[in-house]
Amino acid sequence: MERYFDTMFAYINQIWDIPEGDKAVCRQFFKSIQVKKDTILEPAGKIPMYHNFIVSGVMRNFHLDEKGNEVTVDLNNGPRFFTSYFHFMNRSISNENL
Template identity: 40%
Template structure:
């Protein structure tokens, strides 16, 4: 499983043999069953995860007890409540495996060790943080200027497999709409074909 992560990293930074060895030493491969809550809200996140296969999401419960999905992750990528993981503070969100997932996980002390002992890993972490900020900025902008249908089309164009693996209520929540609105959007799109 480590090869997937190393392949992605080496697209951005050059890794030494020591950097590669750190990856094998500090990232633990884990299989996680569908519907597992990996990290619970109101707890300090223990791990950062690299998703090899499967689908995960971040969600919280609103004041009415409804689940609000804030992020859906498809393979391959890092996933956690990142700022709370770094600062070791309680996270407001749950980390949930939507499907069976293969992940690499790393705890906070090993993450610190890696950042202190590898400039390549530190550079890659900076790259990932920049990508995450860009993603969140675009997501906020899209919520402000795009219709629900446009947001749905953007999502399935970026991640076509999401429709086959992620329940529609999670997708609707992620898009900021009710499931019945998403059903209407999907029906309208089918009628246009």
């Protein structure tokens, strides 16, 4: 699991030197999960609870249009942070699936 943290810390260090104390807090409270393709981590109709970090792979943010078609609004690959940002930050119910 340490390699996941190393990837995240290397990403953060591109912007800001993360202190060792902050790294320790991340190791204590962040958890690593592996998900299969087409898994919905944060479903529409709920307040997003997590700001995810993609170590590897691709994540998609999408909603359903009036005909029930999936409309992709954001597509990202790792390493980077990814969430339904507006709804996560405003603690509002999202119409998007992550």
